[in-house]
Amino acid sequence: MSGMASNLAKKRALAAGFGTNANAVKYLNQDFEALRAQCLNRGGLFSDPTFPAAPESLGFNELGPGSYKTRAVQWKRPGELCSSPEFIVGGATRTDICQGALGDCWLLAAIASLTLNEDVMARVVPVGQSFGESYAGIFHFQFWQFGEWVDVVIDDRLPTKDGELLFVHSAEGSEFWSALLEKAYAKVNGCYEALSGGSTTEGFEDFTGGIAENYDLRKPPPNMFQIIKKAIESGALLGCSIDITSAADSEAVTRQKLVKGHAYSLTGAVEVTYRGRKEKLIRIRNPWGQVEWTGAWSDSSSEWNSVDDSERQNVKADDGEFWMSFTEFLRHYSRIEICTLTPDTLTDDSVKHWSVCNYDGSWRKGSTAGGCRNHAYTFWMNPQFVIRLDEEDDDPDDNEVGCSFVVGLIQKNRRRLRKVGEDMHTIGFAIYEVPSQFHGQREVHLDKNYFLTHAQKARSETFVNLREVSTRFKMPPGEYLIVPSTFEPHLNGDFCIRVFSEKQTETRPCDDPVKADLDDETVSDAEVDAGFRGLFTKLAGDDMEISAAELKTIMNKIVSKRTDIKTDGFSLETCRIMVNLMDVSFLSGIYKKNDMDNSGTMSTPEMRMALKEAGFTLNNGIYQILVARYAEPDMTIDFDNFVACLMRLDMMFRVFMKIDAHDSGSIELDFHQWLTFTMI
Numbered sequence: 001m002s003g004m005a006s007n008l009a010k011k012r013a014l015a016a017g018f019g020t021n022a023n024a025v026k027y028l029n030q031d032f033e034a035l036r037a038q039c040l041n042r043g044g045l046f047s048d049p050t051f052p053a054a055p056e057s058l059g060f061n062e063l064g065p066g067s068y069k070t071r072a073v074q075w076k077r078p079g080e081l082c083s084s085p086e087f088i089v090g091g092a093t094r095t096d097i098c099q100g101a102l103g104d105c106w107l108l109a110a111i112a113s114l115t116l117n118e119d120v121m122a123r124v125v126p127v128g129q130s131f132g133e134s135y136a137g138i139f140h141f142q143f144w145q146f147g148e149w150v151d152v153v154i155d156d157r158l159p160t161k162d163g164e165l166l167f168v169h170s171a172e173g174s175e176f177w178s179a180l181l182e183k184a185y186a187k188v189n190g191c192y193e194a195l196s197g198g199s200t201t202e203g204f205e206d207f208t209g210g211i212a213e214n215y216d217l218r219k220p221p222p223n224m225f226q227i228i229k230k231a232i233e234s235g236a237l238l239g240c241s242i243d244i245t246s247a248a249d250s251e252a253v254t255r256q257k258l259v260k261g262h263a264y265s266l267t268g269a270v271e272v273t274y275r276g277r278k279e280k281l282i283r284i285r286n287p288w289g290q291v292e293w294t295g296a297w298s299d300s301s302s303e304w305n306s307v308d309d310s311e312r313q314n315v316k317a318d319d320g321e322f323w324m325s326f327t328e329f330l331r332h333y334s335r336i337e338i339c340t341l342t343p344d345t346l347t348d349d350s351v352k353h354w355s356v357c358n359y360d361g362s363w364r365k366g367s368t369a370g371g372c373r374n375h376a377y378t379f380w381m382n383p384q385f386v387i388r389l390d391e392e393d394d395d396p397d398d399n400e401v402g403c404s405f406v407v408g409l410i411q412k413n414r415r416r417l418r419k420v421g422e423d424m425h426t427i428g429f430a431i432y433e434v435p436s437q438f439h440g441q442r443e444v445h446l447d448k449n450y451f452l453t454h455a456q457k458a459r460s461e462t463f464v465n466l467r468e469v470s471t472r473f474k475m476p477p478g479e480y481l482i483v484p485s486t487f488e489p490h491l492n493g494d495f496c497i498r499v500f501s502e503k504q505t506e507t508r509p510c511d512d513p514v515k516a517d518l519d520d521e522t523v524s525d526a527e528v529d530a531g532f533r534g535l536f537t538k539l540a541g542d543d544m545e546i547s548a549a550e551l552k553t554i555m556n557k558i559v560s561k562r563t564d565i566k567t568d569g570f571s572l573e574t575c576r577i578m579v580n581l582m583d584v585s586f587l588s589g590i591y592k593k594n595d596m597d598n599s600g601t602m603s604t605p606e607m608r609m610a611l612k613e614a615g616f617t618l619n620n621g622i623y624q625i626l627v628a629r630y631a632e633p634d635m636t637i638d639f640d641n642f643v644a645c646l647m648r649l650d651m652m653f654r655v656f657m658k659i660d661a662h663d664s665g666s667i668e669l670d671f672h673q674w675l676t677f678t679m680i
Contacts (some may be wrong), residue, residue, distance in 0.1 A: 019148030021123050021209070027188065030153040032140040045077070045137030048155040051187040058159060059193025060419045069101065073166060075157040077137060078176045081165070087130045087139075088177045097178045098289035098320070100167035103196040106239070107185065108168060108287035109265040110203025111178060113237040120235060123149075124207050125177060141184040144209040146412045146496045147358045152184040159192070167192060171289055171319070190416040200239030200263045202467050204339030208237065211408045211470055211500050212339035217330050225280050225326050228336070229269040236340035238266035240284065243334035256295045258332055259286065266336065267321065272311045274303065280326035289320040297323040357499045357507035359385060360412075361484065364492055366604035366635040367627040368620050371489030372463060373430055373456065378489045378605055380448040383620055384510040385482045386434060391503040392477060403477055405501035407431075408470035409460065409484045412494040415467075426487040427495070428463035430456040434479040443513040445620070446481065448605075463487045481510065490635065514622060516653040517615035564592060566600035567639040590614055591642055601636040610642070616649050652677075 019025050026032075028050050039046045051057050053075035055065035063070055078085035088096075097112050099105055114121050129139050140153045158179055159166040168182045185206075186192040201212030217240075221227065231238060244252075244261040252260045268283030281297060297303050299322060304312055324332075361383040363369035370381035389403035407429060414424050432454055438444060457480065460469045484497050499507045556569050594610035595602050602610060604627050611618060611626075618626070626649075630641040637645070655677055659667045669677070 021142060021144075021149045024142050024149040024151040027150040027152045032138065032151060032153050035153060036134070036136045036138050039136035039138060040134070046155045047137070047157070048153065048187075051154060051183075053155075053157040053159075057186070057191055059191050061193060062196075063102075063191070063193040073159050073161055076160045077156050078131065078158070081158075081160065081163065082174045084174060085131045086175050087180075088125075089172070089175050096170040096175050097287055098169050098171055099287045100165060100169060101161075102167045102192060104168075104182070104198070105287050106198040106200045106263040107182070107195055107203045108178075109200045109239045109263040109285070110207060110237060111168075111181065112265040112285050112287055113200075113204070113239065113267065114207050117235040117237075120208055120237075125181065129177075139180050139184075141181050143185065143188060143206045145188065145206065146410060147360065147498075149209070150188070152188055154180065154184045154187055156180060158183060190419055194415040194418050199337065199466050199468075200237075200241075200265070201337045201339055204237040204239070204337065205410075205468070208339060210236075210339045211406055211498060212337055212468065213406065213470060213472060215336045215338070217333050217335055220330060224330075224336075225269065227338070228266065228282070231338050231340060232267070232269055234340060236338050238339075239337040240264050240266050240329075240333045241335055242332060253291060254332075257291055257293055259288075259291060263287070268323075269326075270311075272307050275306050281323050282326050282329045283321060283323050284329075286320040286322075292320065292322040293324050295324065295328060297325055297328075355501045355504045357387075357501075357505070358496060359498075359507070359509055360494070360496050361385075361509070362492075362494045362624070363486055364624045364627065365490040366631050367608075367624040369490050369492065370485060370605075371491075372428065372485050372487050373451065373483075375489050376448070376452060379483070379485065380446065380451050381605055381608070382483050382485045384445060385484075385497060386442060386479055386506075386508055386510045387482060387499055387501075388479045388506040389475065389477045389501070389503075390505070393474070393502050400474060401476075402474040403501065403503060403505075404472065404474045405499055405505065406470060406472045407460070407482060408468055408498040408500070410468040410496050410498070412496060414493070424465040424467060425491055425493050426463050426465045427484070427493075428460040428469050428487065429482055429484040429497075430460075431458040431473070431475075432481040432483070433457045434481050439479050442508050442510055444510060445512040446510070447609075482507075511619045512617045514619055515617050516649065518650065518653060518657075564598070564600060570640045570643070588639070591639055599636075601632075601638050602642060604631055604635050604637065607631075607637050607642065607645075611646070611649070614646055616646075616653075 030048075030050065035046060047053070055070060058064070058070050058073065059067070061067075096115070097108050099108050114124060124142055126140060126142060128134075137156050138153060139156060140151055142149050142151050156176070158176075165179055168178050170176070170178060182195075183192075186195055189195060201214070204210065204212050215221070215224065215227075217224075228238065241263050242258060242260045249260045251262055254260065265285045265287070266282065267285050268281075270281050270283075271278050272281060273279075284293070286292060292298060295301070361368075363382070368381055368383055370378040373379050387405070389405070391403065392401055393404050409427055409429050411425055411427055414422065417423070432451075435454070438446070458471075458473055458475065460471045462469070482497065482499075484495060486493060499505065552570050590610050590613050591602065594606045594613065596606060607627075608618075608623060626645055627635070630645045631637055632641075656667060659669075
């Protein structure tokens with residue numbers, strides 16, 4: 001399905017309620033209830049053909065086929081690992097999540113935080129699953145994926161080594177919900193190895209559909225403890241980590257048993273009375289299920305002896321969870337990640353739902369992948385979105401007047417591409433104030449001159465190679481242009497951009513309309529080149545008509561004499577199109593004018609400007625198609641391809657306008673007509 005058709009189908013599905021958590025999209029069209037019923041009817045256990053118990057489901061490099069890490073791996077069902085397997089025992093708890101031989105601590109920290117909120121947990125782990133009467137070797141989980149919820153079906157064959165689960169497992173060994181959830185998430189991302197390395201916010205968002213924010217603890221806001229406490233009380237998911245300064249630091253254990261470069265989940269924040277004063281404490285969970293802080297307020301520390309029994313927390317040795325003072329937390333940890341569906345609860349006492357807008361987009365080499373604003377020549381080619389802020393925040397205690405909003409830019413499906421050697425792009429975005437003359441306009445793609453003469457008003461905090469970049473802003477009411485991009489130009493990728501705002505806002509894509517200013521179909525004698533006239537007369541004969549092959553001879557003889565434009569020769573296909581048209585236009589003037597560096601060829605940005613000068617205004621989607629069809633591998637367009645492109649555009653517009661006699665904007669074709677027009 002084409003990009004435009006796919007987006008239209010997705011919009012219709014969302015409007016009908018599909019893609020919500022209550023009506024999730026069936027991943028790979030697998031229906032959990034139907035598949036389970038089939039297995040129960042035939043008395044067999046489910047085996048998932050779309051994510052087989054095979055080496056390719058484990059990985060592609062360190063966990064790839066033939067790797068020493070995957071030797072002797074056997075896939076076993078929970079019933080083969082213990083006599084009485086359980087899905088969940090006594091509710092999901094943080095001790096159900098112990099890390100295995102996979103570097104996905106970021107994901108496990110997010111799962112651990114998930115267990116603190118029963119409502120959020122129920123969205124990800126649907127109820128009614130067990131190893132009881134309805135057991136058929138099949139389970140399902142739901143994840144938020146780039147604007148929609150998907151329901152992911154798996155079988156319960158899990159990778160083991162020496163009779164033990166290879167990856168995540170519960171402390172007791174008989175509880176399997178966390179191992180099965182990890183498998184479902186690996187399926188969505190292509191394989192287990194694709195989960196290695198990441199940010200806890202990625203897991204947070206896929207479990208909530210919320211938006212995540214990062215805080216640098218080297219320069220925390222003055223109310224950081226209140227933000228943490230309020231976020232935990234509101235059901236937000238929180239993670240924290242200690243930065244590393246070298247590769248050798250990765251997962252290095254400090255003297256006081258903190259692990260560098262490791263993702264922890266933050267699970268509690270309280271104030272206790274300690275020796276006559278208030279002490280702020282933070283509770284942290286290590287997804288390893290062990291290796292705990294040994295300093296002040298650790299499990300066996302003497303500080304607890306000076307806290308009244310009514311305030312003393314239930315501490316358990318070696319369960320991977322520990323307390324430490326907020327002061328020490330700031331001293332040792334580098335950053336904190338918070339994800340919530342309602343970002344305003346982090347700074348407001350009242351809980352309110354923010355307005356949310358979500359749009360999909362794509363970067364394509366040569367057409368919509370312009371790179372960051374360092375690349376002034378191509379930056380304007382990036383997709384553009386307008387946000388209109390009308391109402392200021394309800395913040396009576398805040399002296400800063402303005403409209404709060406959070407912009408999140410997510411690059412899609414990059415983990416799945418690791419198998420073919422791809423990884424995360426470095427991404428970010430810039431925000432511009434829209435000049436008053438463009439207010440209210442959505443059918444305009446602002447060009448290079450706009451960005452050369454207007455400075456950005458704000459930008460993402462940094463360009464970074466994470467799945468998402470998100471930043472919170474407070475700006476005066478008005479209209480603003482958001483331009484998402486990769487750091488370098490000409491990189492292919494898909495993205496979705498989300499805007500969370502305190503008040504109702506309007507966020508829409510900003511793109512050129514599709515239209516053509518077509519010339520009259522008559523050409524005067526004075527407009528015909530003398531050289532062309534002579535060759536035409538010589539080849540045409542008495543009837544003054546030529547074939548496509550004869551036109552090819554004429555065109556190639558004429559352009560071969562030109563040193564200022566490059567071409568590898570007009571093809572028979574291009575000449576056939578030109579013969580079929582009543583108006584044969586020679587567009588070397590436009591071509592030369594837009595060849596800014598006099599290279600003899602046009603770049604793809606130059607082509608877009610040349611098409612506009614020739615009377616064709618096209619949106620990003622159509623321009624992506626033209627670049628894919630007519631550009632060379634080095635993203636240049638030579639003269640014959642430029643002419644072929646213009647001829648086909650001219651023909652398609654004229655055909656459509658001729659059939660659409662009433663200017664309705666739509667036409668109806670039967671199958672014969674469709675084949676006729678597409679084969680021209």
